[in-house]
Amino acid sequence: MELTGADIFVRCLADEGVEYVFGYPGGAALHIYDALYRQDKVKHILVRHEQGAAHAADGYARATGRPGVVLVTSGPGVTNTITGIATAYMDSIPLVVFSGQVPTSLIGDDAFQEVDAVGITRPCVKHNFLVKDVKDLAATIKKAFYIASTGRPGPVLVDIPKDITAHKCEYEYPRTVSMRSYTPVTDGDPVLIRQAVDLMLSAKRPMIYTGGGIVLGEASAALTELVRLLDYPCTNTLMGLGGYPATDPLFVGMLGMHGTYEANMAMHECDVLIGIGARFDDRVTGDLSKFCPHARIIHVDVDPSSISKNVPAAIPVVGAAEPVMREMIKLVNASDRKPDKQALVAWWKQIGQWRAMNCLDFDRDSKLIKPQYVLEKLYQLTGGDAYITSDVGQHQMWAAQFYKFDKPRRWINSGGLGTMGFGLPAAMGVKLAFPDATVACVTGEASIQMCIQELSTCKQYDLPIVIVNLNNRYMGMVRQWQEFFYDRRYSHSYMDALPDFVKLSEAYGHVGFKIEQPGDVEGAIKEALKMKDRLVFLDFITDQTENVYPMIAAGKGQHEMHLNPCKAVVPTDRELA
Amino acid sequence: MRHTISMLLENESGALSRVAGLFSARGYNIESLTVAPTEDETLSRLTLVTNGSEDVIEQITKQLNKLVDVVKLVDLTEGQHIEREMLLIKVNAGGATRAEIRRVVDEYRARILEESETTCTIELTGASETLDAFVTAVSRAGIIEVVRSGVSGIARGENSLRV
């Protein structure tokens, strides 16, 4: 039987096993929306802004490992998703974005709500398609899911002109895809893996540095096994948190700009660096000329272009993290050579001294609520087992530092693009995927306002998320940079005229609490966690002078951290009033 | 260093813009770029000449290989290969200069495609440096128009780029 393109579209999603589509309708997508109405397999989540749809699908993908799906109309519908697509692209998140397009006959005519979706998204997608014939629709959708979710994952856009969704053809969903131009590798070169293992075992001061590739590649178990087998220190990037259990003694914390003293010092002093599923980006390396000066570097990555892009690798291994580490484990077990016990004792002793600096310490006697304290409590009260999404800023760094992720896919944040506004919609995607889990969005009063409209979506679909707003009445991270690097000229980083978040939450049909005393923090979080069927907005009025430490300033090496938690001198609310 | 990279691309609309977009987005140079269909109509052959340090060239080839539309790629500069470029040039050829132009054309084994009373249109195929030299040689006559195809290249001997 012949089906319309719109019906084929919906059948494809169902056959692909798509659970949720995050979307927003409009003219060019209306045939598809009609087809959605006439079926009950695929659930559609109506967001309040297309950016929210992309972030929600992204959150869903990060939490589940399955591609997130977005459906929007042409023109402004698709342009509104760009930030979300770029966010997913930078963090290699599998998304499939479907955009309506004006009818084929009008393409290029500057028709109403026409935008060159393929052109405008090209630099921030893994691949994209314009469907020109209904007969190609099913095969294109299959390819889109395949490309998005294999190799180094990423977003794929499929632009579908309106007439294609009305044309008819026979439907058959392809069972497999093979593309001569796209054949991702998984297994690494055995010769190089052997060389890598030899180098690893020769190390006196080894360091294992892993990133989002461990999470994306479902390689946490293999990593944990490898690290424990070797007894080597392990650090994770911001994107890699949860890839190795944070409460394990071999874990030295996050590295990079706001990483721990011990992680960054161990990076600086190591003699063999084993980088797996991480891309040596500038927030990790600091000044490249000072990066790991003593180390020979092994770099394992599924994307060949990540290897030797920023830092040359002595041993480059192109392959997926999981199979490569499994092979490494085999070789280590089979090798006569064992890790150098004596050297390791000395190395761990040194690391212990760095650890003793207690670099994440903060003032626990403060009369003001310390943001770190809120996160520490959140960690304790959720048993370390919540899904934490975050926005971008100081709160994000504190969440990364203070919430100890023992499992992958629990820490959901925009690392590469650093997109404020990500946290709330991402939490919606996570909550839909895991309705029984605790999902908290750690945010700041500036970030939360970037996608605040999604509180309405949360109401419509009953998504009881806990919002932890660390309200410092500043764009804290901007303010911190201005304090350090601009002589305390706080240019446009104070958020005047903030809304009453409690009333705002109530206006959207949720519950809100304002917490102003350190003594009330614990009770408020407990209360919020108890209200399992309501979204609770916790507005913590925090110490606005707090800074994120340690900090590696731009142009500095990893060992050149600001550690001194000197009090910031900033005008407070009262002084400004 | 100058590198000549040749690739087989899916003959899809938009494939060329992915290649060009990659170069502008990542700040790589393109000296020349040629593209045309092959005997297999689903494939185009694209040759580009670029400049950069070895690290940059490595990134360029890796990034190109990552494009879903790129089926296969070779850096011709890494092996023995032949490069050719075609030049169409229109020069002033009034009066006494015509004889001089004919002499240069013969010397370079170029071909006069068309002559008018005051102009002469010439074709020359060869290595880019030969074309440069020819353009200099006829420049005294007064160049009206220069059209160059950009470099295409092929590996020598039994090496080949095919699917």
Ligand SMILES: Cc1ncc(C[n+]2csc(CCOP(=O)(O)OP(=O)(O)O)c2C)c(N)n1
């Ligand atoms: C969309 C977007 N615009 C601007 C920035 C730059 N930026 C980074 S952090 C930050 C301030 C965030 O303030 P807030 O959400 O209150 O968090 P805080 O740093 O105070 O914890 C800004 C403006 C960004 N990351 N994303």
